[in-house]
Amino acid sequence: MKPIRRKAATAGALAVLALGGTLAATTPASAATPTAYNGACGKGYDVIRATPIHSSQSTIPATTFVTFNKDAGKVCAVTVRTTPGTRVFMEVTLDTWPYSSGEARDSGSYTSYAGPVYKDAPDDGQCLTWSGSIDIYYNSDNGLCT
Numbered sequence: 667m668k669p670i671r672r673k674a675a676t677a678g679a680l681a682v683l684a685l686g687g688t689l690a691a692t693t694p695a696s697a698a699t700p701t702a703y704n705g706a707c708g709k710g711y712d713v714i715r716a717t718p719i720h721s722s723q724s725t726i727p728a729t730t731f732v733t734f735n736k737d738a739g740k741v742c743a744v745t746v747r748t749t750p751g752t753r754v755f756m757e758v759t760l761d762t763w764p765y766s767s768g769e770a771r772d773s774g775s776y777t778s779y780a781g782p783v784y785k786d787a788p789d790d791g792q793c794l795t796w797s798g799s800i801d802i803y804y805n806s807d808n809g810l811c812t
Contacts, residue, residue, distance in 0.1 A: 701729035707742035707782045710735040717807045719745070719798055730758055730798030730805065734787070741788075741810075743770070744781035745798035756780035757799045762792045763808065773799075788812045 703713050711733035718726045730745045743760040757773035758781040770783035780798070788794055790812050797806035 701726060701746050701748040703731045703733070704744070704746050704779060706744045706746070706779055707731075707733045707735075707784075710737055711740075711742050714810065715796075715807065717796065717798065717805050719800055719803050719805045721801075721803045727803060728756065728798060728800040730796055730807075732760070732794065732796050732810070739787045740784050741786070741794060742782045742784050743796045743798075744779055744783075745800065746779045747777075747800060750778035753777055754801050755799070757797070758783055759795075759797045759806075760785050761795050762788045763795050765792070 701718070703716070712735075713731050714734045715732040717730045717732075719728045719730065721727050726748055728745050728747045730743060733742045733744075734740070735742070741760065743758050745756055745758040747756070753775040755773070756776045756779070757771070759769055759771045760783045761769040762785065770785050772781045772783050774780065788810070793808055793811035795806065795808040797804065799805075
């Protein structure tokens with residue numbers, strides 16, 4: 667085989683292997699595979715909590731992530747699907763308790779995530795509360811009190 671054809675054949679084989687790896691990486695996640703944070707809140711936001719949304723004891727179709735940006739003094743939440751797909755109802759909420767200045771909420775028909783929603787960091791004596799849903803499945807949590 668001539669050198670040019672050999673390089674083309676090698677490049678073609680690598681492309682097939684790469685495509686195979688991509689296809690393998692995009693197959694549905696196993697039941698125990700958690701959702702990865704997608705960075706939707708923006709630069710400087712670090713994940714401080716992750717609340718999985720279970721559709722069964724071992725299947726997690728989405729996770730609600732709570733993130734914090736120290737420099738901005740803001741908290742952000744986003745509900746991310748484990749495996750993006752056709753549009754489905756999704757929701758994310760973020761609020762403070764025992765008193766609230768108003769819930770931050772995003773809901774709709776999405777293919778990969780709901781949100782992001784933002785709130786100021788909680789005042790002294792306040793805690794955060796957040797929730798997420800996908801299709802008919804829901805989960806919420808609270809904490810991160812000041």
